[in-house]
Amino acid sequence: MNDKISKTEGHHNEPTKPALTPLGTPPEAPALPRGDEVIHTGPEFAVGEGDVHSAEAGEIVAGSSLWKDAWRRLLKNKLAVFGMIVVILLVVASLIGPAIIKRATGYSYDLIPRENALNKSFPPFRGADGSFSWIHPMGTDNAGRDILARVLSGGQISLMVALISTFVSLLIGISYGATAGYLGGRIDDLMMRVVDVLYSLPYIIIVIVLLAMLPAKTPTGQLAELFIALGAVSWLTMARIVRGQVLSLKNQEFVLAARATGVTTPKIIFRHLVPNTLGPVIVYTTLTVPTVMLSEAFLSFLGLGVRPPRVSWGSLAAEGAQNLAIYPWQLIFPGVTMALMLFCLNFLGDGLRDALDPQMRRE
Amino acid sequence: MLRFIIRRIIVIIPMLFIILSLTWGLIRLAPGNFYTGEKKLAPAVEANLRAKYGLDKAWYVQYGRVLWNMARFDFGTSLKYEGQSVNQILWRAFPVSAALGFSAYLIALVVGITTGTLAALRQNSWIDYASMALAMIGISIPNFVLGPLLILFFGLTLFWLPPALWDGFPSKSLVLPAITLSAIYIAYIARLTRSGMLEVMRSDYIRTARAKGLTEGRVVTRHALRGGLLPVVSFSGPALAFLITGTVVVERVFAIPGLGNYFINACFNRDEPLIIGIVAFIAVAVLGFNLLVDIAYGFMDPRIRY
Numbered sequence: 045m046n047d048k049i050s051k052t053e054g055h056h057n058e059p060t061k062p063a064l065t066p067l068g069t070p071p072e073a074p075a076l077p078r079g080d081e082v083i084h085t086g087p088e089f090a091v092g093e094g095d096v097h098s099a100e101a102g103e104i105v106a107g108s109s110l111w112k113d114a115w116r117r118l119l120k121n122k123l124a125v126f127g128m129i130v131v132i133l134l135v136v137a138s139l140i141g142p143a144i145i146k147r148a149t150g151y152s153y154d155l156i157p158r159e160n161a162l163n164k165s166f167p168p169f170r171g172a173d174g175s176f177s178w179i180h181p182m183g184t185d186n187a188g189r190d191i192l193a194r195v196l197s198g199g200q201i202s203l204m205v206a207l208i209s210t211f212v213s214l215l216i217g218i219s220y221g222a223t224a225g226y227l228g229g230r231i232d233d234l235m236m237r238v239v240d241v242l243y244s245l246p247y248i249i250i251v252i253v254l255l256a257m258l259p260a261k262t263p264t265g266q267l268a269e270l271f272i273a274l275g276a277v278s279w280l281t282m283a284r285i286v287r288g289q290v291l292s293l294k295n296q297e298f299v300l301a302a303r304a305t306g307v308t309t310p311k312i313i314f315r316h317l318v319p320n321t322l323g324p325v326i327v328y329t330t331l332t333v334p335t336v337m338l339s340e341a342f343l344s345f346l347g348l349g350v351r352p353p354r355v356s357w358g359s360l361a362a363e364g365a366q367n368l369a370i371y372p373w374q375l376i377f378p379g380v381t382m383a384l385m386l387f388c389l390n391f392l393g394d395g396l397r398d399a400l401d402p403q404m405r406r407e
Numbered sequence: 408m409l410r411f412i413i414r415r416i417i418v419i420i421p422m423l424f425i426i427l428s429l430t431w432g433l434i435r436l437a438p439g440n441f442y443t444g445e446k447k448l449a450p451a452v453e454a455n456l457r458a459k460y461g462l463d464k465a466w467y468v469q470y471g472r473v474l475w476n477m478a479r480f481d482f483g484t485s486l487k488y489e490g491q492s493v494n495q496i497l498w499r500a501f502p503v504s505a506a507l508g509f510s511a512y513l514i515a516l517v518v519g520i521t522t523g524t525l526a527a528l529r530q531n532s533w534i535d536y537a538s539m540a541l542a543m544i545g546i547s548i549p550n551f552v553l554g555p556l557l558i559l560f561f562g563l564t565l566f567w568l569p570p571a572l573w574d575g576f577p578s579k580s581l582v583l584p585a586i587t588l589s590a591i592y593i594a595y596i597a598r599l600t601r602s603g604m605l606e607v608m609r610s611d612y613i614r615t616a617r618a619k620g621l622t623e624g625r626v627v628t629r630h631a632l633r634g635g636l637l638p639v640v641s642f643s644g645p646a647l648a649f650l651i652t653g654t655v656v657v658e659r660v661f662a663i664p665g666l667g668n669y670f671i672n673a674c675f676n677r678d679e680p681l682i683i684g685i686v687a688f689i690a691v692a693v694l695g696f697n698l699l700v701d702i703a704y705g706f707m708d709p710r711i712r713y
Binding site: 250 | 549
C-alpha cells in the first residue's frame with residue numbers, strides 16, 4: 045500500500061505523459077466505475093494501475109485499509125496524539141463550557157454583575173472579599189465579567205471563524221486547482237499565473253482596508269465578512285496542491301474510461317478527480333485552520349474582526365493587553381489558551397501529514 | 408537575466424494598478440467619508456474643504472488623479488494631519504518600520520540559521536528536539552500575546568527595558584519590539600534551514616567535499632550552507648509580506664510611530680490620500696522585494712536559469 049501511495053506523490057508537478065491505452069478499449073467499458081461508485085473510494089483507487097475489475101472488487105477493503113494505515117501511523121506519533129487530545133478537549137470545552145458555567149455560577153461571557161462591589165477585575169480564584177474562591181478560575185475583567193466564560197465563548201467564535209473560512213478556502217481552492225489541472229494547456233498556464241500574481245500581493249493590507257471601510261451593521265454580518273475575507277485569501281496554496289494532484293491523476297485509466305463513456309468534464313473533475321486528491325487536501329486543511337485562526341485573532345486584535353458584544357481570542361487578548369500592567373491575567377489566559385490551541389493544531393497537522401503522506405514526511 | 412528582470416517589472420505595473428484600484432474602490436464604495444465624524448462641520452466649511460482637496464469632482468476625475476499621483480509617486484496632502492503631505496509622512500514613518508523590520512529579520516536570520524544548522528548536524532539528538540519544539544512554540548504564540556508578555560516581564564517587572572517608546576535605530580527601545588517581531592521568523596527559518604541542510608548533507612557533492620579531506624567545519628560553512636539555505640532565501644520574499652502584518656501589530660503594541668501604525672489610524676480615520684499612499688508604498692516595497700529575492704536566488708543556485 046505504501047509504495048503505491050508514493051507513486052502518485054512522486055508526480056506532483058511533472059508534466060503528465062499521454063495515456064498509453066487507446067481511447068475506447070472495449071472489454072473494460074462495461075465495468076467502468078460510475079461517478080457514484082468512485083466517490084466512495086479512497087485516494088488509493090487512482091493508484092491501482094488500470095485493473096478496474098480488481099479495484100472495484102476490493103474497493104471497500106482497500107479503502108478502509110488506507111485510512112486504517114494512516115490512523116495507525118498517527119497513533120504512533122506521541123506529539124500528534126497529544127495535540128489531538130488537547131484540541132478535542134479545547135473544542136469540547138468551548139462548546140459545552142459556557143453552558144456549564146452558566147448553570148454553576150450564573151455567569152456568561154456578557155454578564156456584568158449588578159452589585160457595584162463585583163464590578164471590578166478580580167485575580168484568578170479570588171472572590172469578592174479577596175479570599176480563595178472557585179467562582180472565577182481565571183479572574184474577571186474590568187466590568188466584572190468571568191474570564192473563563194469569555195475565553196470559552198471566544199473559543200467558539202474563533203473555532204467557527206477558522207472552520208468556516210477554511211471551508212471557503214477549500215471550496216475555492218479545490219474547484220480552481222482541479223479545473224486548472226484537468227483542463228491543462230493554455231488555460232492552466234493562465235490560471236496558475238493568476239495564482240502566482242496573487243501570491244505576491246500584500247493581501248492582508250487589502251483585507252484591512254476592506255474590513256475598516258465596510259464594517260457590517262450586525263455582529264453576525266461582521267462574522268460573515270470575516271469568513272469571506274479570510275477564506276478568499278487563503279485558497280492559493282490549496283489550489284496549487286490540488287492542481288498538482290490532478291495533473292498526476294488525469295491521465296490515468298479511470299479518467300480515460302469516464303471520458304470514453306461520455307461523462308461531462310465538470311463531472312469528471314468533481315466526482316472522479318477531486319475525491320482522489322483527498323489525502324493531501326486533508327493534510328493541508330489541518331494546517332490551514334491554525335493559520336486562519338491566527339489571522340482572525342490578528343484582525344480582531346486590531347479591532348477589525350469580531351466586535352463587541354461577541355468575543356474571540358484575538359479581541360480578548362486586545363482587551364487584556366490594555367490592562368496589562370495592573371491585571372495581567374486578562375491577557376495571559378486568553379493568550380495562553382490560544383497559543384495552546386495553535387500549538388496542538390500544528391502538531392496534529394504535522395502528524396497527519398506524516399501519517400497520510402509518507403512521502404512528504406520531514407526527515 | 409536582464410530580460411527576466413524587465414519582464415518582471417512589466418508585470419509589477421498592472422499589479423500596482425489592480426491594488427490601487429481595489430483600495431480606491433473600497434474607500435469609495437463604503438458609506439460615509441472623512442467628514443462624517445462626530446464633529447459636524449458647517450456645510451459651507453465642508454464644501455470648501457472638499458473643493459480644496461478635489462473631493463467635489465466627478466469620480467472618474469478623482470480616480471484619474473489617484474493613478475496620476477501613483478505615476479509621479481506623490482499622493483497629495485493628508486486629510487487628518489493637516490498641512491502634511493502624504494510623502495512627508497511616508498518618509499518619516501518608513502525608516503522607523505524599516506529599522507524595526509530589518510533588526511527583526513537580522514535576529515531571525517542569525518538565530519534561525521544557527522539553530523537550524525545545529526539541529527540538522529545533530530539530527531535526533533536533544534538539541535534537535537529542543538530546537539524544533541521551540542520553533543513550534545514560536546510559530547504558535549501570536550505576536551500580540553508575546554509582545555505584551557515581554558513588556559510585562561522585562562519592562563514592568565524587571566525594569567530592564569522600556570515598555571513602549573521609540574528612540575531611533577540603535578537603542579534600547581528597539582530590543583523588545585524586534586524580538587517580538589522576529590520570533591515567528593526564527594521559528595520558520597530554523598525549520599527551513601534544518602530540512603534544507605538535512606537534504607544537502609546527504610548529497611553527492613558533500614561526500615566529494617569530505618572525500619577531498621576538508622574539515623567538517625569547512626564542509627558545512629563553505630559547501631553545505633550555500634545549498635541548504637536556498638529555502639530560506641525563497642522564504643524571504645513572502646516573509647516581507649508577513650513582516651508587514653507583524654509590524655502593524657508590534658507597532659501598535661509598543662506604540663511605535665511606523666507605517667503600520669499610521670496605516671491603521673488612516674483606515675479608522677478614513678484619511679483617503681494617506682491610505683492610498685501607504686498601500687501604494689507597501690505594494691511597491693513587497694513587489695520590489697520579491698523581485699530582488701528571485702534575482703538573489705539565481706546567484707545562489709547556479710542551476711537556476713531564467
